[in-house]
Structures are given as C-alpha cells and as structure tokens.
Amino acid sequence: MSRSPSSAPPESSTSSGPPPPSTRGGHQPDAPSYFLFLWRAFRTAFDGRWPYYAWMTLLTICALIGANAWAHQVADGLVRTGMSDHVSWGFYIANFTFSVGLAAGAVMMVIPAYLYDDHEMHDVVIIGEMLAIAAIVWCLGFVIVDMGRPDRLWHMLPGLGRFNFPRSMLTWDVVVLSGYLVINLHITGYLLYMRFLGRRPAKRWYVPFVFVSIGWAVSVHAVTAFLYAGLGGRPFWNSALLAPRFIVTAFVAGPAFIIVLLEVLRRVSSYRIGLGPTRTLHQIMKVTVAANLFMFASEVFTSLYAGGAHASAVQYLLFGLHGKSGLVPWMWTAIVMNVASIIILLLPRSHQDGRLLAFACVLAFIGVWIEKGMGLIVPGFVPSTLHELVEYTPSWTEWRVSLGVAAAGLIVLTVALKIALAVLTGRVTIEGYVPSIRPPAPAREVAAE
Amino acid sequence: MDKLKRRSLKVLGASLGAGAFAVAMEPLRAFTAGLTLDQFLRSHFRELDPEELKDLLSRLEQEASEKIGRPVTMRADPPIEGVQFGYALNLSVCVGCRKCAEACHIENNHDRATNNSYIRVLEMDQGSLDLERGNADYDHPVPQPGKYYLPIQCQQCENPPCVKVCPVEATWKEPDGIVVVDYDWCIGCRYCEAACPYHARRFNWTAPVVPPAEVNTDQGYLSNRIRPQGVMEKCTFCLHRTRRGEMPACLEACPTGARVFGDLADENSPIRWVLANKRVFVLKEELGTRPRFFYFFDK
Amino acid sequence: MPHPTTRTLAWLAVASSLVACKEDVPQAWAAPASASQPLPIEVRQPLKLTSIETHERDSLGRPVRIACTTCHSLKTTAPMPTSPADLDEFHQGLTFRHGSLACASCHVAEPESGPLLHLADGQRLPTSQALRLCAQCHGPQYRDFEKGAHGGLEGSWDDGAVRTKNHCVDCHDSHAPAIPKVIPAAPPRARDSAEGTPDHG
Secondary structure, three states: OOOOOOOOOHHHHHOOOOOOOOOOOOOOOOHHHHHHHHHHHHHHHOOOOHHHHHHHHHHHHHHHHHHHHHHHHHHHOHHHOOOOOOOOOOHHHHHHHHHHHHHHHHHHOHHHHHHOOOHHHHHHHHHHHHHHHHHHHHHHHHHHHHOOOHHHHHHHOOOOOOOOOOOOHHHHHHHHHHHHHHHHHHHHHHHHHHHHHOOOOOHHHHHHHHHHHHHHHHHHHHHHHHHHHOOOOOOOOOOOOHHHHHHHHHHHHHHHHHHHHHHHHHHHOOOOOOOHHHHHHHHHHHHHHHHHHHHHHHHHHHHHHHOOHHHHHHHHHHOOEOOEOOOHHHHHHHHHHHHHHHHHHHOOHHHHOHHHHHHHHHHHHHHHHHHHOHHHHHHHHOOOOOOOOOOOOOOHHHHHHHHHHHHHHHHHHHHHHHHHHHHHOOOEOOOOEOOOOOOOOOOOOOOOO | OHHHHHHHHHHHHHHHHHHHHHHHOOOHHHHHHOOOHHHHOOOOHHHOOHHHHHHHHHHHHHHHHHHHOOOOEEEOOOOOOOOOEEEEEEOOOOOOOOHHHHHHHHHOOOOOOOOOOOOEEEEEEOOOOOHHHOEOOOOOOEOOOOEEEEEEOOOOOOOOHHHHHOOOOOEEEOOOOOEEEOOOOOOOOOHHHHHOOOOOEEEOOOOOOOOHHHOOOEEEOOOOOOOOOOOEEEOOOOHHHHOOOOOOHHHHHOOOOOEEEEEOOOOOOHHHHHHHHOOEEOOOHHHOOOOOEEEEOOO | OOOHHHHHHHHHHHHHHHHHHHHHOOOOOOOOOOOOOOOOOEEOOOHHHOEEEEEEEOOOOOEEEEEHHHHHOOOOOOOOOOOHHHOOOOOOOOOOOEOEOOHHHOEOOOHHHOOOEEOOOOOEEOHHHHHHHHHOOOHHHHHHHHOOOOOOEEOOOOOOOOOEEOOHHHHOEOOEOOOOOEOOOOOOOOHHHHHOOOOOO
16 A cells, blocks of 8 residues: 555656766666665655654554445445435545546646746645645545446456447546556656656656646546536536536645645645745635636526526525435535635735635635535436436445545555655655654755756 | 664554455455356457357356256347337326336346336326426326326437446447347446436346246346346346347236337338327437337327 | 647547437438238237126136126017116116217117127127227227227237237226226335435444
8 A cells, every 4th residue: 555656657767768868967767776766765655753653554544444344335235325226426426526626636736837937836846746646546446436346347448348438438537547647657756766866857758748747637627527517418417617617626626735735744844845836826726716616606597597407406406406405504515615715815814824724725625525526426316317306325334435545545645745755855865765763854955947 | 673673563563454454355255255257257248259158148047047946048139130129108098007117127137125127107297298297106096187107218219328428338239229238247337327318227236136936037148137236237128028029028017008119120010100190209309319219199 | 849638629529529420310210121921910809798707606716707698699688778877687787987878879779689789870790899889989099009009019019920909898898998097016116215324334
C-alpha cells in the first residue's frame, strides 16, 4: 500500500531516449541510481516522527475496515448496499464523480505555474500533481467497489477482453483516467528523480507533458460529465450544462483541498511554502464558487419554470416530491455552505486570516461534495424512468467501504507528499539519506525554471 | 540499539498490518470458492466456436441439473434467419391483472424473494400518457373505472442505449432484434441500467433463489438460465421459446388476448396487420430509441 | 504546440455522431426468407357452445356435461321469455348484462326447428357457429379477431405451424360479456424495501 507512486514513469526518462542534457552538475541518470531513488523513496515512506506513524496507522485501520466491508459485499452481493433497481448507482458513484473533479481540479495549480509563469506556484505545483494521483486512486477505488463482478475486471482490458471503444463513454473514462494517472506519475516522478540526482530537469522531458496534462484534466472531467449527460432517458443529467458545471465544481473542490493542504503542510513540514499560491487559489475560488452557484441556479430555473417531466427531479432534490424528501436537508445544507463560502471568500479579512480562509474552503469542499455527489447521482434515478419514487440511503457497508477507499487515497497522498517533500528539502538525494527523526536540514532553494 | 528497536517495531507493525489485511479479506474466500478458473477465464459468448459452445452448454447443463436434482436442458438456439421479432399490446383490452408479470416470473426463473419480473404494469389515468401519474404498486381489483393499464417490459429498441453504453460488449442486439446479455461476461457496472429509459433492466443484487422444485428446466444460455450474482438481466421475449416457434410466456398467460407477438418481416403476420391498421405508438418516441414494442388502443 | 484536448473532443464529436447517425436510419424489414404456405388458424370450440355444466361428476371424477340437444330435441320449449327473470324452470338465475338485447334477439323460440340461434336476418344458426352471431354486432372486434389481433393467438407465431385462437365465449360470457374484475397478481417488490438501510454486518 505504501509503494512509491512514482515507480512507473521515470522509466521513460531513463530507458527510452538519450539522457537529458545536463546543465548543472549532478549525477548521470542510470539504472542503479534509479533503483536507489526507488529504494530511498520507499524507506522515506516508512520513516517519520510519531504523528506520522499515528496518522498512517489511523488510515491503515480505516482502509482495513473498508477492505473487510468490501470483501463481505463481494461475497454477498451488492444487496449489502442501499441501492436497488430504481436507484442503481449511489454513494460509490457519487464519490467517484466527486473524485474525478478533485483530480481535474488539482491542475488549477499547474495552469498558473506554467501558463502564467507564477514562480511561487511553481515551487508547490508538485503538490497539486500528487493530489491528482491520489484522487485517481479514489476514482479507481470507487469504481471497483461499485462493480457487481470485480473478478471480471479483465474483460475491460483491450486485447484480452472486449473494450467497447469508442462507443461507450465509460471506456473513454477508463482511457482518460488511466492516461491522466500515467501523465501525472511521469511528471512528478521525473521532477523528483532529477532533484534526487541533483540535476536540473530537462524541459523537453516534462514541459510537454505538463501542457498535455492541462488539456487532459479538462477532458477527464468533461468525459465523466458526458457519461451522464449522454443518457437521454435521464432528464436530470441530459443537460449540456453538466460538463461546464463539472469543470467549475472541480475548480472549486481542487483549490479548496489544496489551500487547506498547503496550510497543513506549512505546519508539519520544513518545506517553505509561500503565501502566493494560496492567494492565487483564493482568487480562483472567488470566481468558481460563484460560477457554480450561478450554473446551479440556471439549471434549477430552467427545470422549474418550464415544469413537466424535467422539473420533477429538481423538485425532489430541493423540495421533495409526493412526500419523499430524503435529499432536501442535504441539498439546502450544500447551498447554504456554498453561499457562505463565497461570502467569506469575498471578505477582505479572508486574505489575512488563514483559518477563516480554510473554513471557507472546507465549506465549499463539503458543499460541492454533497451537490455533485449524492445531489447529482440520486436525482438521476428519483423519480425513475417510469416515474416511480423509490428513495435511496447509503447503507453502513457503503459508508465503511467508502471510508476505506478514502483512507487508501489519503495513504497514497501522504506517502507521495512525504517522499516529494523529503526530496525537495534535500533530505533524500543520491548522496545520502537523512532520516526524519533527526532535526530536519535547512530547506534548500527550489530550482527555478 | 535504538535503531534495532525501531527496526523491529517496524517489522512488527508491517506483519501486524499484513495479518490484519488477510483477516479483513477473509470473507472473499466464500466468493472465490465458488469460482473455478474455467469460469474465470471463460470467453465472450460470441467468440465461442461451435465445439466450445457445445462443451460449455453441456457443462452448464450438468451443473444446473446437479444443483436442482432434476435434468435441465440448456440450449443456445441461434436466431432464425429472416425473422424479426416484434410485439404489440392492445391497451384497450388489458385489464392490469399482472398475469403476464407472474408468468414471466415463473418462466424466467426469477428470484422468488423479490417477486422479480421483467414486466411492470402501470395503472394509468385515462386520458393521460404521463408516466408520472402511473402507479406500479396497485393492489386492488382491476380494472378500475377511469384507469387503463400499461405493461412495460424491454422494448428491444432498434437503437438501444443500453448496448451503446456497455463498456465490455456484454450486451448486444441479435440479428432477430432481441437485445441479450451474456451473464458470464457482464461486469456488473450497471451503466446499462442507468441508460435504459424503460426500466427494463434488472440487476442481481445477490444470487437469485428459486426452490429446486419450481425451477423451469427448459433453459437458454442467453435467456432464462438462473443468473449468477452481480450481473444484469433483461427480457429476451423468451427467446428460448420464440426461437423454436413458440409464443412468449407473457402472451400465453394473458387472459384478455391483449398481446400480439410475431415476425415483423412477414407481411402476413398479425403484428404487421396491427402496425398497418391500428394507430400504434411507442413509449418515449422522442428519445430516438425506436422500440420494437408497440402499443395501441381499439377505441 | 498541438493541443490534445481539441483533438480528443473532435474525435469524440465525430465518433459519436457517426455512431448515432447510422443507428437512427430506419431500416425496412427484410422480406420473409421462406414463403411457406400459411396454415389456417384453428378456432377453439368451447364445450359450452354445445353442452351445459352440471354439478355432478362421473365415477372417474370428471364433470358431467349435458348436451343442449338432450333437452332441446325432446322437450317442447315454453314460449320465449322476454327477460331472464321470467325463466322459472330451466336456466334459472342467469345473469344478463348485454345491452338491451332480449332473449329472442339471439335465441330461437320454436324448438322443433333444430338450430337454437338465429342471426338478425332470421337465418338459423347452430350453437357451434355462435361466432357469426357475435360478429354481426361486433364488427371491429371480429375483424381484429380474423387478423389475429384479438382473442389471443397461441401455439406459434409462425404461420407455417399449428396455431389456435380463442372463441368469443372462451373469454366472454355471452350473457354478460364484460370481463369481470379480478384481483391482480402480486406487484414486484423493490429489493430495498425488504431490507431497509443502513444494513448491518
């Protein structure tokens, strides 16, 4: 579970093609040094002070609880969930959708860093890419636990199974998600490996990939939206606004998570993180939270004013329908949270007060999680295609399995950040390895591009 | 010394973690125990050559027979060349007795606990085709004044959204127009269930249970054999019957003769007469699914 | 620098519209492969056309039926009553809900003449041909019946095979033809209602 997430990509930098030109000292990349990199990254993952161990133990316990619940679910069938033939997707797919957004939203650090040459952002952009990797782990996890027959996953492998590409949007999603994972693994792995060797990274080995990843991030989430928007039988989803809404909510959830993460890292790590990135992300959120509220409002208006079959799902979502109102309190909570968060984000005080800003981010994050998770998936099924009203509540199994998947993703994120920061602060290099129990070495300047 | 202690603590922690993982995953054994390598590696139905198909059918037949202690026939009749199945239903004479749903339940070896059936009958207000005003759970004598009854099952669309979305081609449209599922290929993602505008697809949330004495032993690979857990299933117009010339079970059960089944390619068939002479309509025509299931009123 | 998203999206648009285009073209049904000579559809002959149920059973437990002719060929029928209420010896308790028809609208009053039914034009009709009697008022239903669209068609959908269909009186009581109300079979149960959530385990 704690294997280095950067194991795959740097192969391309070591094996396929000539070594990048060295512009500033350092070691030549070769196979032994690469394995040393992997080995030291691995050691770093198992090394830390007691809060790190406590945190990892907690995550491991949560992951194990989830694994156990999932094992029961596979053995007994999805009968252990709250889903039915009426509401055939639930909490898992809701969390999947949200996680795709998180993965795509992480690119909001890459765009300022590379498209707008924001130097301070450049120093921490790797954190966003690590979040993207962890978020894809969440995506894959939530999709796999939702499958009725995980033993047949291989039926999806091109060549071995029958991959219904390009007809099925789900196959598109598989392609874009795994592609996004590979791209991000490559970029982060390459940059860290070069840092490990003490070399300046060669632009041609990562800059093109960074630009691909920006486009890819948008396509990842657009494809996920098309997964739903392409279903003519589900009026609540069959909207052209769904993909833009997905992108905008992604750019709420991603930056919100990263602002809080940066705040945490400032406290637990010796790596110097400037306030510039937080300021930029704050500005982005001012736009995206508002844009999301606006898009949601125009969906609601279009449905309710016109009335008819399209209105009933929105009515169920916001006001309840024929006495069924399971989502109403959740949805209004989400709306209140989103509104509160935009108000706080617009307050001048939130620029000085880190805690207040973090609070606004938490509000926006949870608000989007509700709105784009359960608030999006469930009304697609309630009322059903035959207009029957069968409600859905996640079962304990679903909560436990989801907790497990969330914990697994957080393990990946923690380990990835641990390794990244250890390399960036120069504690882990080709020359040596400084266990973190000793007082951390003074932070080194990050290589400027 | 401190280093050694630290290392042994790590080893202890790692082995504890591995042990806990093994314990947590223990329930999976029940699942893998019932899964042979052969089943795991089974090819897609359409990739089997005639010899492999024969072997597979006889093996399935044997398994099914052993399970219920009675001989089961397992067939995979190919589509009849030139035949295009279609269905029409006369809403003026349907009384909503759900005999069709019941016959489907028995014929197709549905799970007894859920009273599952591929047919859902909606009680509708006369003068309205708004499904929102329909009710599938009615339980009073029928027909009620002011109501009509709308049985809905798989519409065997010409442009089936469910087939389009399947990521592994586990569901497809046969040459005679029937949309089928390979229960041994489906991965259980339920995208097709989300895509279907007619609530025609059902998922096996757990392994279906049919008492051995009640099992219909006349079984088809693509139709009514008992489904495994975790896969999709759907109405196949009883292709294990219709492909040898018989009528679907729901038609034979209908006490009012509301159902007309036949070959759309045969211009002398009753269904073609209905299409030509009745004012027929299809459900949710605006979605472009082009159903092969037609409804009509007499008056 | 080539922007991959644009290409991806273009691909998507082209691919999906191509796929959709092909599927939306209505296809003409192919002509039948083999034009086999259709066999005529057999109409069931219900026993109640020619005999009447008694409450007795024979030594093998089979219900005993008595042919109409048992009485109607021997016994002189009393004059035709105007309504079922006037029946005082035979066929008592007959429920009648078939518009404003009188007994004589269909039944023949003179017993010695043989056939017990008559058409509107006075032509005599044996009970076994009651279908024609129904058809004279219920033209559209009779047309649908002839075409296989009313009355249920059983046996096979294939016109080269043996097919049977119901007689009018299989489903309709000629004296009260509306199909009576029935208690429907049980509705399907949503699987979640059986379990309730959150679950345990």
